[in-house]
Amino acid sequence: MSGGNELLNRINERYGSLSKGQKLLAAYITDNYDKAAFLTAARLGQVVGVSESTVVRFASHLGYRGYPEFQRAMGELVQDKLHAVHRMEDVYGRISQSEILETVLKSDMERVKNTLEHIDEHAFDLAVDILLSARHIYVLGIRSCAPLAEFLAFYLNMMFDDVRLLHTSSSSELLEQMVHIGREDVMIGISFPRYSIRTLKAMELANNRSARVITLTDSVHSPMNLYSSCNLIAKSDMSSILDSLTAPMSVINALLLAVCMKKQDEVVKRLELLEQVWEEYQINGNDEINYMSDM
Numbered sequence: 533m534s535g536g537n538e539l540l541n542r543i544n545e546r547y548g549s550l551s552k553g554q555k556l557l558a559a560y561i562t563d564n565y566d567k568a569a570f571l572t573a574a575r576l577g578q579v580v581g582v583s584e585s586t587v588v589r590f591a592s593h594l595g596y597r598g599y600p601e602f603q604r605a606m607g608e609l610v611q612d613k614l615h616a617v618h619r620m621e622d623v624y625g626r627i628s629q630s631e632i633l634e635t636v637l638k639s640d641m642e643r644v645k646n647t648l649e650h651i652d653e654h655a656f657d658l659a660v661d662i663l664l665s666a667r668h669i670y671v672l673g674i675r676s677c678a679p680l681a682e683f684l685a686f687y688l689n690m691m692f693d694d695v696r697l698l699h700t701s702s703s704s705e706l707l708e709q710m711v712h713i714g715r716e717d718v719m720i721g722i723s724f725p726r727y728s729i730r731t732l733k734a735m736e737l738a739n740n741r742s743a744r745v746i747t748l749t750d751s752v753h754s755p756m757n758l759y760s761s762c763n764l765i766a767k768s769d770m771s772s773i774l775d776s777l778t779a780p781m782s783v784i785n786a787l788l789l790a791v792c793m794k795k796q797d798e799v800v801k802r803l804e805l806l807e808q809v810w811e812e813y814q815i816n817g818n819d820e821i822n823y824m825s826d827m
Contacts, residue, residue: 539565539605540726542594544755547732553582554590555733561606562729569606573599640778643767647779651765656783658762660790662744663688666718670710670743672698672734673722680722680748680780687788690802691795698734706734715742722748723756724768724780735759748780 543558550558560580561568568576573587580587591602663669669692673681685697700706713719719738723731732755738745739759747760750768757763764787766780792799 539594539602539609543729544727544732546594547729547755548758550590550593551586553580553586554593555729556580556582557587557590559729559733562726565606565609569603569610640776643776643779644782647766647783651783652763655762655764656787656790659746659764659787660794662718662746662762663692663787663791664794666692666744667716668694668696668713668718670696670698670713670717670719670734670738671722672706672719672731674700674728674731676777677722677724677728677731680777680784681720683781684720684722684784684788688791690806691788691791691799700730706730707737710734710737713738713741713743717741718744718746720746720748721756721760722780723754724750724777727755732756732758748783 540562543562547555547558557576557580560576568579571579573591574584577584577587588599591599594602596602596605669688671681671685671688673679673684681697685695688695696709698706698709700709710719717738719735721731721735721738727749735745735747735756736759739761744762745760746762746764747754747756748764748766749756750766752763752765764783766783768776768780
């Protein structure tokens with residue numbers, strides 16, 4: 533295990549025991565380690581808004597002998613990022629350009645197959661039931677997981693009255709959008725390596741407010757499971773600069789279809805209503821190409 537990945541693992545494993553200030557540091561470092569690696573303890577504390585002593589205690593809490601050792605671990609994270617392209621070359625450099633398409637698609641097929649073999653069907657059924665009983669549904673995915681969250685929220689909006697896709701560029705902004713979350717609500721958090729501390733913080737808030745939490749992640753050992761009452765596991769690993777999100781998307785498709793079948797009559801009525809609105813305001817005519825119109 534590289535020092536960089538070890539740092540992230542330590543942060544994830546100890547997140548629940550961190551103080552408020554240390555959680556701010558964890559969030560900043562996870563998202564900005566390429567900047568944090570070059571800051572002194574005093575400067576890092578200034579940027580995050582905590583004291584220098586909090587930074588030093590944070591490093592010690594993670595098991596490092598001092599800030600210099602902790603800073604070296606952040607530097608190794610930066611190196612890991614820079615070496616991602618080289619790892620991709622190691623894995624795919626031996627195949628020709630013409631074989632890339634077949635290789636990647638077969639690899640994705642294997643991940644979907646592996647996901648199907650290991651996914652907890654009881655957890656999947658529980659996720660469907662939780663969604664069906666929710667008052668409000670909050671959906672969150674950050675960075676590479678944002679498209680998954682948008683796709684999920686888009687179709688959930690066709691089935692439920694109150695679906696909230698959380699958009700954010702900071703932890704405080706994110707939590708402000710969740711200020712009214714409560715025990716009748718559900719949050720779906722989507723996160724894959726490298727895991728998002730902002731997503732984890734949002735899930736912590738939802739859990740503390742007694743909301744139900746569903747997570748879509750890559751492993752039973754993922755820190756995303758810390759505050760989740762229902763864990764959906766999908767394989768996403770890929771030895772390159774890109775993440776494979778094919779299996780997670782398949783799980784989302786299955787979840788949407790399962791919910792849709794349970795609410796079939798309501799969904800049909802909602803789609804009929806939407807169709808009336810589209811026709812009345814000619815929305816489709818402004819946004820879609822009719823290939824028959826020129827014939």
